[in-house]
Amino acid sequence: MGKSSLTNRLVGRKCTIVSDKPQTTRRRILGIVNRLDSQVVLADTPGIHAPKHRLGAALNATAYRSAEQVDAILFVVDVSHMPTKHDKAIASKLAERQAGIPLVLAMNKMDQLAADRVEAHYNAFLDLCSPDKEIMTAATKGHNIIELHNLLVETVPEGPALYPQEWSSDLEPQAWAEEIVREKILERTREEVPHAIAVYTEGFEVLAGTAKISLVVVVETEGQKAIVIGKGGRMLKEVGSAARKELEASFGCKVFMELFVKVSADWRQSSRQLRELGLE
Ligand SMILES: Nc1nc2c(ncn2[C@@H]2O[C@H](COP(=O)(O)OP(=O)(O)OP(=O)(O)O)[C@@H](O)[C@H]2O)c(=O)[nH]1
Ligand SMILES: [Mg+2]
Known part of the structure; x- marks a missing residue:
């Protein structure tokens, strides 16, 4: 999907691990994006999936819990295919989010999307979750990362920096x-x-x-x-x-x-x- 890849790209260094195996991220990890005039704190979470074990259920709970008390939710989807049953289930959960929390949709893996499928997939994902803002990205290629950062800065309310400028993560x-x-x-x-x-x-x-x-x-x-x-x-x-x-x-x-x-x-x-x- 690319949540952790996008987090690392936005932060500008590796602060959360990435692999081609599902359920790589197991805990909420903060990625802190420091710019001269802004600080955006991203919470990378486990991917929401159909759990097979108690661990899977715990990972889903961590992901949903991380979406509480945030200034915005960034929903990362794989735009190279049409929305799956699974994307639909997450979207309907997101529709129940606390009123006033903006939803930003990152349609990732745009590098894997055939040109003649762009419009159909784009519209299908917009219909799926009616985001406040949306953008197509390719985390592995670094496409639209600055644009995504700008979108997040515009979306979240202004407040004091939460972490020292030199921090890029909260992991010990x-x-x-x-x-x-x-x-x-x-x-x-x-x-x-x-x-x-x-x-x-x-x-x-x-x-x-x-x-x-x-x-x-x-x-x-x-x-x-x-x-x-x-x-x-x-x-x-x-x-x-x-x-x-x-x-x-x-x-x-x-x-x-x-x-x-x-x-x-x-x-x-x-x-x-x-x-x-x-x-x-
Ligand atoms: N082609 C392509 N591959 C990508 C892109 N973004 C991520 N990937 C690949 O997709 C796989 C999963 O990426 P992650 O960043 O670990 O995804 P995640 O959403 O954090 O996954 P979990 O932590 O397991 O929920 C890795 O092999 C990445 O290299 C992209 O934009 N394009
Ligand atoms: Mg991850």
Whole structure:
């Protein structure tokens, strides 16, 4: 769909992870867009979907909760196809939003839309949700990002800046480490595996200019554990090395990382475990 890709583009740096697997975003992450004369705070959310587990229901709840007490809602759709049943369901929920909250529609993936389909798809999405403002975007190509930013600035009421100018996100370093490790696993796994993974921090300390991070990768079965570890530990090593490099660049210090894999059957169905992982 492109919510996180658009967030990163608008912020101008990576503050939320992106992958080609559905349900990549699991928590609300603020992306703070600072310009000389404005600050726009975006709340990137999980994608609303038909849940298969307690985790999915929790993700939907996070998304809907994030749409409360906001100055505007940015509804991101994939304009490369006509509105789906799913888009319709979200639109009817959005129609029940609190009175006075403007709706901005971002019709993303315009790069995938055939020229002779533009009018039909554009009109279908406008009819679907009657937005206050709309724009077509291509997050991956950076099309219409400045225009979308301007539209948001025009739409939300003026107020004092909520965060320091140098902030671009509200994530703590250890939460960012968890997200980056999960991203590196998402890039390397398929089918059920990406969905069955969660990452949490066991230790995080900065000593003499080095961040020492211990992270646990939770999976649901022994089979998934074997996949994540890989032959002779190769996969886990690759994940750790890619994550470490990226975190060193983002933290600006040396990173020493330890990764452990733990099987926890049915964690996605367990209210207690979802709460412990900060997902419910
Ligand atoms: N062609 C094309 N692909 C895009 C565009 N925007 C996003 N993508 C791709 O779509 C996939 C999903 O993008 P995300 O930004 O993670 O989407 P999301 O809405 O945050 O997804 P969830 O967090 O899983 O709900 C990634 O593979 C992106 O590279 C776009 O404008 N055009
Ligand atoms: Mg996302």
